[in-house]
Amino acid sequence: MNTLLRWDPVSRTHWYPFKERDELGSRLATMLATRAATGDGGKEAMTVAEWSPLVDIIEDEKQFLIRAELPDMKKEQVKLTVENDVLTIFGERQFEKETTGHKHHRIERAYGSFMRSFSLPENTDGSKLSADYKDGMLTVRLPKSEKAKSKTIEVKVA
Template sequence: MNGLVRRNPAGLGVWDPFRELDEMRKRMASLWERPLELLEAPSERMELAEWRPLADITEDEKGYLVKLELPGMKREEVKVSMESGVLTVSGERKLEKEEKGKKFHRVERAYGSFSRAFVIPEDVVADKIDAQFKEGVLEVHLPKGEHAKPKTIEVKG
């Protein structure tokens, strides 16, 4: 156990790592007792997170449906394109500007440009893709071609 106890550099006693851990635990516990405002420095830097809208993709016998959550955006701010079997949804959500006499204390919502790309199956009819934007949700309908739909074949005999 000699390896755990050594003299401190000033030679003023014995160094006890367990005592230091206990002191650190007490200091951390005292932080949780303070109101949260005191933990945040007034000069706290506002960093914007990279934004990547969430997407759901579903399929039925008629086709595929891609839904993206785009809260706070307008239809004109979103671009949907299809090239070489890749569906791309892109746009930009702009940061609200500070008004005179008003300052931001916290910015947690993400802003900025985004681009999501999805490889679409070969059975999609590209010229019939339809996109609708309603209540902050973009829905892109990707219809399947006739050859992709299940077909029952009668067995003759």
């Protein structure tokens, strides 16, 4: 390093004697925060993961579409609410244990409850929201309000 740098006692871009200790503490905190259960004989650790459905938000000139992937769920397990201009999608995907003597060797899909919330744009009306569920895909249609349609204003020369 051939550059002369101004000393900054707060910056850690230079030598920091406790860097390794801080990194170790951070890794330890991450390990403790992750709830882990051992797999088959402790050979593999499995993490209990919280899940959240993947969502696409699409806009065209008439509406907003919110598409959420909800595989292995029934429409009765999904609820939608609109309150204070916030759309909330929530539900629970339950793990169905088989009682036929089968042994699960690996479970990678996530189960449990989820909640996703979205602020509604000002140019929409939450009371006109509609939703349908087909093949594991929830589609929420949020039409734009009439006042949101753009209007061309001609500029007059004075």
